[in-house]
Amino acid sequence: MPQGLQRTNSCVDIDFTLRRKFKRTAFRPLQRDVIVAALAGDDVFVQAATGFGKSLCFQLPAVIDHGITIVISPLLALMTDQVNALRVADIAAGTINGNTPYEEKQRLLQDLATGHPLTRLLYVTPEQCAAEGFRKHLRVVYEQKELARIAVDEAHCISEWGHDFRPSFKELRWFRDNFPEVPIICLTATATEQVRNDCINILGLSPTNLKVFTMSTSRKNLHYEVRFKSDEEDHFDEFLGWLKGAHRRRSENVVRRAELVKEGKRLDNVSGIIYTIFRQDCETLAARLRHCGIGAKPYHAGLPNNEKNETLQRWVNNDIGYDVIVATTAFGMGIDKEDVRFVVHWQLPKSFEGFYQEAGRAGRDGKASICIMYYSREDRDRAYNRMSKDSKEKSNLEARVKSLNALVAYCEDVETCRHRIITKYFGEKEIPECEYACDWHKDAAKLKRAKQNGLQSEEWVSTQREMGRYDSGYDGYD
Numbered sequence: 001m002p003q004g005l006q007r008t009n010s011c012v013d014i015d016f017t018l019r020r021k022f023k024r025t026a027f028r029p030l031q032r033d034v035i036v037a038a039l040a041g042d043d044v045f046v047q048a049a050t051g052f053g054k055s056l057c058f059q060l061p062a063v064i065d066h067g068i069t070i071v072i073s074p075l076l077a078l079m080t081d082q083v084n085a086l087r088v089a090d091i092a093a094g095t096i097n098g099n100t101p102y103e104e105k106q107r108l109l110q111d112l113a114t115g116h117p118l119t120r121l122l123y124v125t126p127e128q129c130a131a132e133g134f135r136k137h138l139r140v141v142y143e144q145k146e147l148a149r150i151a152v153d154e155a156h157c158i159s160e161w162g163h164d165f166r167p168s169f170k171e172l173r174w175f176r177d178n179f180p181e182v183p184i185i186c187l188t189a190t191a192t193e194q195v196r197n198d199c200i201n202i203l204g205l206s207p208t209n210l211k212v213f214t215m216s217t218s219r220k221n222l223h224y225e226v227r228f229k230s231d232e233e234d235h236f237d238e239f240l241g242w243l244k245g246a247h248r249r250r251s252e253n254v255v256r257r258a259e260l261v262k263e264g265k266r267l268d269n270v271s272g273i274i275y276t277i278f279r280q281d282c283e284t285l286a287a288r289l290r291h292c293g294i295g296a297k298p299y300h301a302g303l304p305n306n307e308k309n310e311t312l313q314r315w316v317n318n319d320i321g322y323d324v325i326v327a328t329t330a331f332g333m334g335i336d337k338e339d340v341r342f343v344v345h346w347q348l349p350k351s352f353e354g355f356y357q358e359a360g361r362a363g364r365d366g367k368a369s370i371c372i373m374y375y376s377r378e379d380r381d382r383a384y385n386r387m388s389k390d391s392k393e394k395s396n397l398e399a400r401v402k403s404l405n406a407l408v409a410y411c412e413d414v415e416t417c418r419h420r421i422i423t424k425y426f427g428e429k430e431i432p433e434c435e436y437a438c439d440w441h442k443d444a445a446k447l448k449r450a451k452q453n454g455l456q457s458e459e460w461v462s463t464q465r466e467m468g469r470y471d472s473g474y475d476g477y478d
Ligand SMILES: Nc1ncnc2c1ncn2[C@@H]1O[C@H](COP(=O)(O)OP(=O)(O)OP(=O)(O)O)[C@@H](O)[C@H]1O
Pocket: 024, 025, 026, 027, 028, 031, 048, 049, 050, 051, 052, 053, 054, 055, 056, 188, 189, 333, 334, 335, 336, 360, 364
């Protein structure tokens, strides 16, 4: 801690701040412990499931402590969302990134230049942290003993073994080298042991003053399911039948129906996300669904910003015609809508962690929700094919192949609980609870039959490949 910086020893205040500023009545398990460790000035590493509430672990200390907290995040949309939410709560927050208007950026930089910023949380990209002009401002704040904490969100991006490795994250070591006493908190939902160690070593977290919190990645309220398919068959009708069945069950259940009517909710508003790989698929699948009476909209990086923002906003509001988002991974980490009842992967995604993150958009209100993966061996081969062709991302090929291998094994496995496969991947020893919340626990024999009937055999796939009967269909990721 910079000499003379007085940390408010306000542990007694944290419940009050939670209620007054964040309008929450109680902490979730372990949130309090993380916050107490942060307030004590320790370095903190937090690994917790999607939807756990990691943001509060640095936002609440930032409100209590003296000085400014710099939050480093790779996700522009997430930064903007969090800053807006904090401002609504009357917490002085801002963001400097590539999209920040010039005047707003100048205002925030001038605030830093005073050495005594009024801003409590400043969200920036790792690239911004490498800019000399910005660093100069931070030095001024540090010298005035007003740099309270550095928070590194989505910390797995630091590691070449992480699924979203970003070389600019490695430069964040600069903070420890230049401001050795300023505590660092880093947070992620997806870290294997290797990724965790990388985060700790690369950021230079203090071996003596470090508190590590690793919570289970298990999400008990999520029902995981793999549905087998092949190129021969279009799975659209099967999916549509399932979704219409969900609508029907809502309206046939008298109690549920009365509840929904009382709350002013529509019977056919089952909110969900379908992830596809290609932009073109987003458009065509959303159009097909609309044609069949489902309120579906596409979302991908190729759409104009105003269209994306409107789609997101109207989906969050549960407006008619905006029940299902058909998205590429442009719509991913950080989406925080509480009542998403299903997440579907239309094809195999490119990493295990990406799958877990995206599935984690479901059920953030703690209520039962379903995560369906459509898997075919042809898709599997195409995924490997794309990976080997992707010249942009050669840096951590070995890690990415390992992650895809694990995801393929997850899909091919009909002998194990899905929750167990996920927690094992992230290095957890304990067997997670699963009360029929996966296809294997629900009906293992049926699952085996589905695999046998639904997948093309390995021999068929390799013959087709040799005969040049299927091409990769690759037209670029988002
Ligand atoms: N103590 C709490 N009580 C009630 N709601 C909470 C509490 N803490 C956090 N939340 C809410 O939980 C939701 C998820 O929080 P947050 O976005 O921080 O999750 P996360 O851990 O970062 O998840 P992800 O890694 O999936 O993005 C938010 O809507 C947040 O307001």
